[in-house]
Amino acid sequence: MQHQITPLVWFSVVLLAIPAAAQVAPLPGPAANAITLSFGVIGLASGESIRINVLNLVRTPPPLGIAQIPCRTELSFYDADGKLLKQKVVDNLSFGRADFLDLDRAEITGATGRAQIAASVKVGSNQSFFCSIAPTLEVFDDATGRTTTVLTNLLPQPVIVPRLLAVQ
Numbered sequence: 551m552q553h554q555i556t557p558l559v560w561f562s563v564v565l566l567a568i569p570a571a572a573q574v575a576p577l578p579g580p581a582a583n584a585i586t587l588s589f590g591v592i593g594l595a596s597g598e599s600i601r602i603n604v605l606n607l608v609r610t611p612p613p614l615g616i617a618q619i620p621c622r623t624e625l626s627f628y629d630a631d632g633k634l635l636k637q638k639v640v641d642n643l644s645f646g647r648a649d650f651l652d653l654d655r656a657e658i659t660g661a662t663g664r665a666q667i668a669a670s671v672k673v674g675s676n677q678s679f680f681c682s683i684a685p686t687l688e689v690f691d692d693a694t695g696r697t698t699t700v701l702t703n704l705l706p707q708p709v710i711v712p713r714l715l716a717v718q
Contacts, residue, residue, distance in 0.1 A: 584672050584673065584674050585672070585673045586670055586671070586672045586673075587670065587671045587672075587673070587683075587685060588668065588669070588670040589668065589669045589670070589687045589701050590668070590701070591630065591666045591667065591668045592666075592667055592668075592669075592687070592689065592699065592701065593664040593665070593666055593667075594653075594655045594658070594664060594665045594666075594667050594689060595655060595663075595664050596655055596656075597655065597691060597692050597693060598654075598655050598689055598690065598691060598692060598698070599652050599653060599654045599655065599689070599690055599692055600627065600652070600653050600667055600669070600687065600688070600689050600690075601650050601651065601652045601653075601687070601688050601689075601690065602625045602626075602627070602650060602651045602669050602671060602685060602686075602687055603648060603649075603650045603685060603686045603687075603688065604623050604625065604640070604643060604648065604649055604650070604671055604683050604684070604685045605647075605648040605683070605684045605685075606621055606643045606644065606645060606646060606647055606648075606681060606682065606683060607682040607683070607684050608621075608645050608646070608678075608679065608680060608681065608682050609645055609646045610645060610646075611645055612679045612680065618680060619675050619677050619680045619681070620641060620642035620674070620675070620680075621642055621643045621644070621673070621674070621675050621680055621681030621683070622639070622640065622641055622642065622643075622673070622674030622675065623639075623640045623643050623649070623671060623672065623673055623674065623683060624637065624638075624639050624640075624671070624672040624674070625637065625638045625639075625640070625649075625650075625651040625669075625670075625671055626651075626669065626670050626671075626672070627651070627653045627667055627668070627669050628667070628668045628669070628670070629658070629661070629665065629666065629667065629668075630665075630666035630667075630668075632668075635653060635657070635658060635667070636651065636653050636657070637651075638651040643681070643683070653667065654692065655692075669687050671683065671685045686700055686701065686702050687700070687701040687702075688700045688701070
């Protein structure tokens with residue numbers, strides 16, 4: 551007697567194998583699929599601080615059958631010369647959670663007057679069902695804590711695709 555495997559049986563076997571395969575197979579690291587979002591340069595005067603805020607818009611975890619990937623974020627401030635001033639790495643910005651990084655104007659040495667600051671957020675996962683980041687940048691008054699400026703439009707890091715020039 552010959553037994554046939556029905557499509558329903560195949561589907562069940564595949565669903566049961568997904569969690570086991572996810573635990574055995576190594577997941578790609580954050581550097582392999584990182585996305586970098588950059589804000590434009592903004593001036594920071596004496597008595598002000600600048601803050602990068604990040605929020606994981608995903609509110610609930612995906613179904614149990616899907617292996618969960620950490621939502622790694624890297625918050626960075628740079629001066630006008632591209633020198634890294636301050637950085638914070640959040641290993642896993644969990645579902646619905648927020649975090650931030652502050653930089654006070656007093657922490658910046660060597661610059662006089664207004665300091666030109668650039669900020670970026672590197673997201674270590676491109677899996678939108680685990681990690682969908684909404685970053686903002688704000689400048690606030692140190693004495694009052696009152697926000698004076700908020701930036702929300704981000705510039706994605708350009709992807710450079712080399713083109714071969716045809717020989718003429």
